[in-house]
Amino acid sequence: MSNLAWVRRQRSVQRFWRDFRTHKAGMTGLVVLAVAVVLALVAPLFIDSGVTNVVSGTGAKLAPPSWDYPLGTDESGRSVLLMIWWGSRTSLLIGFLAALLSMVIGTVLGIAAGHFRGWAGAIVLRVTDWFLVLPSLVTALVLAAILGGSTATIIIAIGVTSWPSTARLIRAQTLAVEARPYIERSLALGAGHWHITTRHVLPNVAPLLLASTTLEVASAIVTESTLAFLGVSANKTSWGTMLRGSYDWGAATAGAWWYILIPGLCIVAVVMAFTLCGRALETVLNPRLRTRAAR
Amino acid sequence: MLVWFLPMIKRWLGVLGALCLVIAIPGTASAAPQEATQSARKVVKVGVTQAVDSMNPFLAVRLVSGSLQRWMYSFLTVPDPKNLQPSPDLAESWTTSPDGLTWTFKIRTAKWSDGQPITADDAAWTFNKMMTDDAAKAGNGPAVENFTSVTANGQELTIKLKAPQASMLDIPVAIVPKHVWEKVTDIAKYEADQYPTVGSGPYVAVEHKKDQFVRLEANKDYWQGPAKIDELQVIFYDNPAAAVVGLKKGDIDLIGRLAPPDFESLKGDDNIVQWNTEGRRATYLQVNHGATTSDNKPIGDGHPALKDPRVRQALHYGIDKQKLVAETQNGLARPADGSIVPPLYKSFFWEASGASKIGYDAAKANQILDDAGYKKGADGIRTMPDGSRKLAFRFSIHTDAPSEEKLAEYLTGWFKELGIQLTARRLDSSKFTEETGTTALFDIAISGWSVNPDPEEVLGTHLCSRRPTASGQGGGTESFYCDPQYEDLYKQQQKELDRPKRADIIKKMQERLYADAPVIALYYPNDLEGYRKDRIASITPIPEDKGLLYGGSSYWPFYTVEAVTKDAAAESDGGPNPGLIAAIAAAVVVLALGGFVLARRRQGAADERE
Numbered sequence: 025m026s027n028l029a030w031v032r033r034q035r036s037v038q039r040f041w042r043d044f045r046t047h048k049a050g051m052t053g054l055v056v057l058a059v060a061v062v063l064a065l066v067a068p069l070f071i072d073s074g075v076t077n078v079v080s081g082t083g084a085k086l087a088p089p090s091w092d093y094p095l096g097t098d099e100s101g102r103s104v105l106l107m108i109w110w111g112s113r114t115s116l117l118i119g120f121l122a123a124l125l126s127m128v129i130g131t132v133l134g135i136a137a138g139h140f141r142g143w144a145g146a147i148v149l150r151v152t153d154w155f156l157v158l159p160s161l162v163t164a165l166v167l168a169a170i171l172g173g174s175t176a177t178i179i180i181a182i183g184v185t186s187w188p189s190t191a192r193l194i195r196a197q198t199l200a201v202e203a204r205p206y207i208e209r210s211l212a213l214g215a216g217h218w219h220i221t222t223r224h225v226l227p228n229v230a231p232l233l234l235a236s237t238t239l240e241v242a243s244a245i246v247t248e249s250t251l252a253f254l255g256v257s258a259n260k261t262s263w264g265t266m267l268r269g270s271y272d273w274g275a276a277t278a279g280a281w282w283y284i285l286i287p288g289l290c291i292v293a294v295v296m297a298f299t300l301c302g303r304a305l306e307t308v309l310n311p312r313l314r315t316r317a318a319r
Numbered sequence: 320m321l322v323w324f325l326p327m328i329k330r331w332l333g334v335l336g337a338l339c340l341v342i343a344i345p346g347t348a349s350a351a352p353q354e355a356t357q358s359a360r361k362v363v364k365v366g367v368t369q370a371v372d373s374m375n376p377f378l379a380v381r382l383v384s385g386s387l388q389r390w391m392y393s394f395l396t397v398p399d400p401k402n403l404q405p406s407p408d409l410a411e412s413w414t415t416s417p418d419g420l421t422w423t424f425k426i427r428t429a430k431w432s433d434g435q436p437i438t439a440d441d442a443a444w445t446f447n448k449m450m451t452d453d454a455a456k457a458g459n460g461p462a463v464e465n466f467t468s469v470t471a472n473g474q475e476l477t478i479k480l481k482a483p484q485a486s487m488l489d490i491p492v493a494i495v496p497k498h499v500w501e502k503v504t505d506i507a508k509y510e511a512d513q514y515p516t517v518g519s520g521p522y523v524a525v526e527h528k529k530d531q532f533v534r535l536e537a538n539k540d541y542w543q544g545p546a547k548i549d550e551l552q553v554i555f556y557d558n559p560a561a562a563v564v565g566l567k568k569g570d571i572d573l574i575g576r577l578a579p580p581d582f583e584s585l586k587g588d589d590n591i592v593q594w595n596t597e598g599r600r601a602t603y604l605q606v607n608h609g610a611t612t613s614d615n616k617p618i619g620d621g622h623p624a625l626k627d628p629r630v631r632q633a634l635h636y637g638i639d640k641q642k643l644v645a646e647t648q649n650g651l652a653r654p655a656d657g658s659i660v661p662p663l664y665k666s667f668f669w670e671a672s673g674a675s676k677i678g679y680d681a682a683k684a685n686q687i688l689d690d691a692g693y694k695k696g697a698d699g700i701r702t703m704p705d706g707s708r709k710l711a712f713r714f715s716i717h718t719d720a721p722s723e724e725k726l727a728e729y730l731t732g733w734f735k736e737l738g739i740q741l742t743a744r745r746l747d748s749s750k751f752t753e754e755t756g757t758t759a760l761f762d763i764a765i766s767g768w769s770v771n772p773d774p775e776e777v778l779g780t781h782l783c784s785r786r787p788t789a790s791g792q793g794g795g796t797e798s799f800y801c802d803p804q805y806e807d808l809y810k811q812q813q814k815e816l817d818r819p820k821r822a823d824i825i826k827k828m829q830e831r832l833y834a835d836a837p838v839i840a841l842y843y844p845n846d847l848e849g850y851r852k853d854r855i856a857s858i859t860p861i862p863e864d865k866g867l868l869y870g871g872s873s874y875w876p877f878y879t880v881e882a883v884t885k886d887a888a889a890e891s892d893g894g895p896n897p898g899l900i901a902a903i904a905a906a907v908v909v910l911a912l913g914g915f916v917l918a919r920r921r922q923g924a925a926d927e928r929e
Contacts, residue, residue, distance in 0.1 A: 078646070078725065079732030100646055100725070173745060255719055259743055272721035274580045 043308040050304020056297035064112045075106035076261040086273075086280040096282035098266070099273035104286055107261055112290065114262035118179055119245035119294075125183030126190060126244070127237045133187070134194025135221050135229070139202065149195070156188035161250060168256040175258040182247050190236055197229045231309035235302050242298035249291055263287040361548040361882035363855060365869060366562045366571035370530045370555050375511040376493040377448070377455040382576075382769070382870055385491070387553065389874045390535060391518040392493035393542075395424055395442065395476075398772040400863050400875045403664065404818070405488030405773075409437065409519065410476070419483035419816055424476040429542035431496045433517045439471035444497040446478070454507035461776075462490050483814040485821050489773035491872070494519065521546045521878040530555055547881045566591065566849055572882075573850035573858075575869025578722070579649035582847040590853045595651060596865040597663040598846035601777075602767040603655070604839040606631050610759035610799035613786045618799075619759020624703055624710050629691045631836035634763075635677045636684035637737045638730065644842050647725045651847060655840035658829035659781075660774050662843060663866070666818070667774050669826035671833055681736050688737060701738040711740040715755055715764040718745045723765050726841075757787045759799060766797060766838070772872055775813075778828055781837065782809060798837040805831050846870070856881040 044050055074080050081102035089096045095105040137148040164181040171177035201207070207224060215223075251257065252264025253271070266287040270276070275283040373379040376388050389397075396413075399406035410424035426439045446469040449455045449462070456463075467479040478487070499517045503509045515536070516524045521543070522535035533553040537546040554571055556562035559581045565571045567588060577585075585591050607621030608631060624630045640654035653662060656677075657670040671677065692704035701710040714730060716723040727743035734741045741763070746754060755764040768777045779785065783801035785794040808828045815821040832838060846867045850858065859879040860866035868876045 077732045077735075078728040079736075100728070169747075255745070269721075272724075274584065277584055 040308060044304060047304040047307065049300045050307075053297040053300030053304065056293060057301060060112060060294055060297070061116065063109065064116050067109055067113055071106055071110060073110065073260075075103065075110050078102065086275065086278050086283065088280075089282055095286050096280065098269060098283055099275070104266075104282055107266060108263070108286055108290055111261040111263050111266060111287070112294075114175070114258065114260045115245055115248060115264070115291075116294070118175065118182070118248045118258070118262070119241045121179045122182035122186070122244040122248070123237050123240040125179060126187040126240055127233065129183065130187040130190025131194055131226075131229070131233060134191035135198050135225055137191065138195040138198025139217065139221050139225065152188045152191045152195075155185070156192070158185065160185040161247070164247065164251060165254065165256060168251060173256065173258055175260065178248060178251065178256070178258050181251070181256075182244050186240065186244065186247070190233075190240065193236055194229050194233065197232055198225050201225050201228045231305075235305040235309055238298055238302035238305055242295040242302065245291065245295055245298070263291050267291075360550060361884070362550040362552060363548050363573065363877075363880055363882050364552040364554055364571045365877075366554050366556055366565055366574040367869075368556050368559050368562055368574075368576070371527070371533060371553075373458075373510060374516070374524065374527060374533075375506070375509050376458060376495060377506050378457045380458055383553070385872075386870065387524070387533060387535075388493040389520065389872065390522040390551065390877055391516060391520045391524055392495060393429075393437075393519040394493060395490055396488045397873050397875075398489070398861065398871075400859065400861050400866075400873065403666075403772045403862050409442070409494055413488070415487075415816065419814065420480045422478045422480070422487055424478070426474045426476055427542060428474065429519060430540045431517050431519055432515070432523045432538050432540055433496075433499075434540070435496065435498055435517075437494075437496075437519055439474050439476040441497045442476045442494045443469045443471035444501065445492060445494050448500070448506070449492070452506055454505070457507070459492050461779075462492050483816070485813055485816055486773045486775040489771065489775075491771065521874050522551055543878070546878050551877060551880075563849075566851065569851060569854070572854040573848065573868065575846070575848040575867070577847040577849065579651045579847065582651065582849065583649060585849045590851050591849050592852050594846070594848035594850065594860075594868060596846050596860065596867065597653070597661065598844050599661055599663050599771075599867065599871070600767055600769045600844050601655065601659045601661050602652075602765070602841050602844060603659060604634075604841060605755060605761075605764045605766040605798055606634070606837055606839065607759055607762050607764075607799070608837050611786060611801065612789050613784060613794065614789050615801075616789060618787065619761070621759060622710075622712055622762045623708065624693070625712070625762060627691065628835060629687050630693070630710075631839070632677070633684040633687040633691075633737060634734070634739070635836055635839050636680045636687065637733050637739075638839070638841065639679040639733060640841055641679070643726060643729055646729060647722045648842060648844060652842040652844045655842050658832045658840050659768060659777050659838065660770055660825070660829060663846075663862075664770065664772060664774065666822050667825050669829040669833075671830070675830075675834070677833075681733070684737050693738070695738045699735075699738055700740050709740065710738065711742070712762040713744045714741050715744045715746055715751060715761045717751055717765070718747050726765065756796060757791060767844075768797065769870075774825060778809060778812075778825065781805060781832065800832075800837040802831065802835065802837075852883075854883055856883045 078100040081097070081100040083093050083097040083101035083103065085097065085099055085101050087093060087097045087101070093103045093105065095103070095108065098104055098107065133148055133152060137145050137152065139145070140148070164185045167181040167184065168177055171180065202220075202225065207220060210220060210224060248262065249264030249267060252262055253268045255268070257265045257268070264287075267284070270280070270283040270287070275281075367383050369381055369383045371379070371384050371387065372381045373384060374387070376384075376392065379385065379388065393409035395408060395410040396405040397408040398404070407427070409426055409429075411427040413422060413424045415422055424439075424442070426437060426442060429437045431437055446463055446466060449460065450466055450469070465481050465484050467481050469479075470477045480487075496517045496519075512527060514525050514527065518524075518538065519542070521538055521541050523538045524533055524535050526532075526534040532555065535551040535553070537549055537551075539545050554565070556565060559578060562571070562574050563577070563581050563584055566574050566585070582593065582595070585593050606625055607619065608628075609617065609623075609626040610619045610621055612618050640656075644650060644652045644654050656672075657668060660667050660669065662668045662670075688701060693701040693710060694704075695701050696709070702708065703710070712734075714727050716727055724743070724745075727741070731741045731743070744761075751764070754760040755766065768780070770777045777797075780795060780797035781800040782796075783806060785796040786799055786801060787794055787796070805828055808824055808831065812821050812824040812828070815824060833840070848868050850868070857880070858868055858876050860868050861871035861873040861875045
């Protein structure tokens, strides 16, 4: 039995990969992402957090790109290239973990809202709606200000404000899955809530969840940058804090385009990559989108 | 809870506003009062980034309101423009009794701007109002704390004191006309918004639109003769970037108190004079050296290591002030080798020299810490001699202050070399004031003070009596300091009426602060201003030798200011065009947003204190 399931799963992964490969945009995104993630992971082998320390910034202030500083320097003579590299760790970490947190909350509440009809489901749904209409950026700002500035609080602030759309999506999918006849059969055979939600609903919403989470990471990275630009950061260099620095220290008036453009372009590139991947995933995993694309 | 994120919203609006201004430059002047029709009128427009909190001198606390008071009312005495020593203003002359407890001022024969004579009765009424009505103490209450009685006899004003007070010749109280003010029933609610105001200074306020502008006209009856210009306008901007744009395109003629980046952006404009002189401010670190309340009970959660003067001294050695000035102030400040009195006040300024001078020396700092038994752990961070706690300090700064963030980054870097971990903690200004001034929930905090020509006020902020009470009422301490030697010196200088001798005592007080390090002075920011030389022909600073234009404790610069006489033709502008209308619409949006923010801005932010 389990062997059969294993083979089936392996086959479906292979089929999925075959489909995904045909999406050029999705593949491009995936490659960009892989490069960004690998670079972030190997960074400690080459540099340490010292590159973001102002005391060790020895270059000229706001110097244009040169051999010594390929992407120029910031207002304290630190290399923009090295700061971008080290800062990618913060940006990506916050992006991934915030998306993960949002996904976990969204999935649990979404499945609960879809599975438990009646008053329990209604309450969960109303709570979701309530969070959905909260202006998420303002809420995140307030949360981060109250909790104080650290990586964990920024992750929490982003995570708890971005889950409602995931929950809505998952609930809709749960309703669709639970309408299928085999759920009824399962119920008739005596399956409990736990069995149905984890064995039947979760595997069926998982692909959609993957696509939605990928898109969620992109928006979490943007939110992190926005928060950092507005002054809420984790005391660590990230692409958002670099953008803030370029604004605070008048990079625009000084003509230091590298200090503004580079972090901005990095955000654009990574967010774009996540979006391309997410869209490709959606197309592959959602049969309805696939047929539409085929027409 | 809402207040937590307002600074960030404010910042966001500021960004938006600045962007809009760049796009819609012609629209920014819509806040300015109507242009005078006769071109012969000499008008000088001053831009400020702080709104008037009140036109009522009994209530106002902000610097801009203080400046307006100096222009609208005479004080008993005023700092002399040459050497900043007290000199006659409304009081022509004065005498002191031998015990220093009775002061007699002779009020000069002059007229209020409504033609009524000025008598000692007006001055006596002003002081008595402050002594008897708590509401009238909001602005300058401490100034009359030491008064027993104030009486008037013709032009003679007699003030009796509880204890001798050397700063009697620097009383920052505007003398108001009794015949106008005695009709006011509730001083706390009175906005003094009847124009023209009745005053005795070089200018009379004739119009005030809240958060937009104040228009003043020269007082023709001023006892020194009318000012050289006809009209002085004070125009408010919500953010410095907008004010700088306003100066560049000629909406305003002068702006003071600029931050280094704004000041530098004025470079290259041939019509603008960049004014860069010594300032009246000192920026220092406040160290929680074991904060106590006024009944000597410990308060707050300061790190125990900071109680050790050796640790504080090591921190002092670990700071490269030269580099701080270069990096956080764009070099536009003077590194501090002294204490809380800036070098602008030459007679009271003290500076360490020789062996007692503490310069940047990380090796020495490490040596001090090693000798004191703070051993480095495996992670390079030192621990307390008993091993109980790591030397990890918090550093409290304000949200939304780029130069403080940069300062924090540098201190973090330098202290790391000493084996001390520093973590920046950003607080909005009301929480910051509470934690560093009352509840003592800090280790190290950034602070600063704009010092008056008589430094008694700033010296008083380090007295035992200024510590918070047991019930948690703030007393205005800047350090929670309580040192018998310092207390003693403070009392001595209070009694010493001989100026040079008093200056010596005040220098000793600064020396004590420097050595014991409850506060560590970092630098003295320069006074950065800009004015248009195509509008202002001449202006005399206070002090006359490289002093301040705006923000000094005197009417002198704006009494002596001379405008460029311009041709009527040069003034005329083209008619409105569609672009201008669109720009004005954009400006209205910006102003509405600005108004929203201003309406919510609280008083007493740290750098607004005088």
